[in-house]
Amino acid sequence: MPRSLGEVLHFFLPEAEGQSPAPRFPARSPAHTIVGVPIGDSDVVRAAFVWNLAVELSRAGACATVLAPAGEDTSSLWPDPGRGPMGSELVLTFAEGLADLARAALDLAHTRAAESPAGPGLVLVRLPPAWLSKAADASALLARVLLFSSPAARDLLETYALVKRVVSCAPISTIGITIHGVRSIGEARRAFSRLAAASERHLFRSLVSYGLIVDDLHVYRSILNRHAVGLAHPQAAASRSIGEVAQLLLGDLGETSRG
């Protein structure tokens, strides 16, 4: 004998697949957003972009953390771990593959969210490209991926190859592109368009533009001096463009979380 209307509702509604019990809501606060950034060994330029981006995100009011696997190239890629300018943070972790890195990223995303639940937060995770071939357990790292590409044909091709690899590992990931090393907006637009067109034509995937980083001597000085370009030269073209990348990221995250 049915005891409540809920017990007879299945007569009127199709059976839910699997008939699993109602999901419990997460007790913890939502984790900070994880953004995976493929950065090759000794790729000091992209590492500098990520670190400077974290500083700009922090300056914009977000909690920004960079997570990178500890390795032989650590000292050449990153400044000293710990708190950096504007509250940004660099955390190194011992990881032997993307599965380890994903666990560390999730822990960090939850921990930092609990520490600063009010504001937006991101964990930018360096992904060694060689690890992407074994990315079965790394969906947390590949849900959002940010790639940096220069407008050079060879670099665009390599970036496209990375897009393809990410898509094969994580078919529904959101892939963002920042064009760096450009001297004009038009140059960045053309480079992005070439990449996006190839991706749509061959992979059936659209790409999300995250602006550009202008070719600016201040970026390279920043790499050498380990100074955040946005703080040392706030009016420089590179600072403005990295700041816009940060704003675009935060804008999209805000929309996603509100949705």
Place this chain on the structure above:
Amino acid sequence: MAEFQLGGALSGAELRERVRARMAEFGGALRVLAENLLGADAAIDWVAVDAQGQVALVLLGLPGQELELIATGIAQRAWVGARLKDWLQLAPNLGLRPEAKIRLLLLGAAFDGTARQAASALGDAVELWTYRCLRDGGAGVDIFLERIPPGAHRSSLRSQAPPAASTFRSDLSDAKLGLSPGERAEFEGG
């Protein structure tokens, strides 16, 4: 491996079947509660609940009727919103959270700039998704679902009705970048 190409066509019933099979791609671990449910003077294609207890309405639009789809979606969302507490009373085990937002997932062949701006003005619970038919070289035609990124219909720069979802974004201009000819010359010639 089959060679996929864009193209092909599906009947309405076939399209519904393909979308139903790909419901997981909408994210949030959607669990379908009802299909073709009569709502506000029209049928709601799918009513689902996600892992967070949010109700999700999925509406499939006809090509060329995307603005009508958005209007229908608003009406259906309001219709469902007025009944959520009743549904929870009827079926407390469904995992619904009546205080949660109602996700509105609108699926169409394409959304032009006007449709994107309209969706943007409705708030953040509206998700625009596109489907494209893929032909696998043989007789099979499948679909490919893709969400229009929320940022693609948000700022003034992004609302310029891009023909495709991939749209370059920057509000900077060459003048704003403030590069002097001397600075540019530093990088000329290699």
